[in-house]
Amino acid sequence: MTGVGFLYPGYSAEDDYPVFERKLGGGVRLHVVHTLMREDAHRVDALLDVGGSDVLGEGARELRDLGVDAAVWACTSGSFVFGPDGARAQAEAVGREAGAPASSTSFAFVNALRALGIDRVAVAASYPDDVAERFVEFLGAAGIGVAAWSGRGIATAAEVGTLPGEDVLDWVAAGDAPGAEAVLVPDTALHSAAVLDALEDRLGKTVLTANQVSVWEGLRLAGAAAPRDGLGTLFRAGTPVSAPPRR
Known part of the structure; x- marks a missing residue:
């Protein structure tokens, strides 16, 4: 085990x-x-x-x-x-x-992107913009290009944890961008285990969640x-x- x-x-x-x-x-x-x-x-x-x-x-x-x-x-x-x-x-x-x-x-996001051979992404972040920008900078330092990013402006992890699956699908889809090979959703406060395949079906591309x-x-x-x-x-x-x- x-x-x-x-x-x-x-x-x-x-x-x-x-x-x-x-x-x-x-x-x-x-x-x-x-x-x-x-x-x-x-x-x-x-x-x-x-x-x-x-x-x-x-x-x-x-x-x-x-x-x-x-x-x-x-x-x-x-x-x-x-x-x-x-x-x-x-x-x-x-x-x-x-x-x-x-x-x-x-680092898990960085290693996952390397494993998949992806170097250009979009970011759909739950965070306020100033925090989301720091994630974009972290990706940039690892050589990953960001085609577009957005912050949802949610102030607490507790609130993120209450987002329903349909809301997550719509929000992540709205965060996609032309030229992005994948969409990253960087918050472990977000429930995603039950919607991973649904997210990729919706967007038609790789989605990586925290x-x-x-x-x-x-x-x-x-x-x-x-x-x-x-x-x-x-x-x-x-x-x-x-x-x-x-x-």
């Missing part, structure tokens, strides 16, 4: 992970450890606190006790706000405390990401990542 651990801030769409586990079809256990969120706010200062070393260190030690094979900091905004170097140091610290290879959702790439990244680090159906193009493709892992 392969065990992958996720450090998940607060409570919003953590119930996506049992759905992913069921859809993966056995042989994998996804462990979710909730980390402290002192303030639920899509605001840079609050996000820097959410991803602080004290908070993640405590959660990572819980993952060590669970004996996980890989660990993922499952918070896009709580990683990319630190910039590429800060996010890399953050993931490395999680790995040391967890005693396992580690990454974060921000919880989806987080699970894929954890399985990749654990050496257990064989191709699987029902979870979008990314999972059907498996893990042919040519670039070194981002940790």
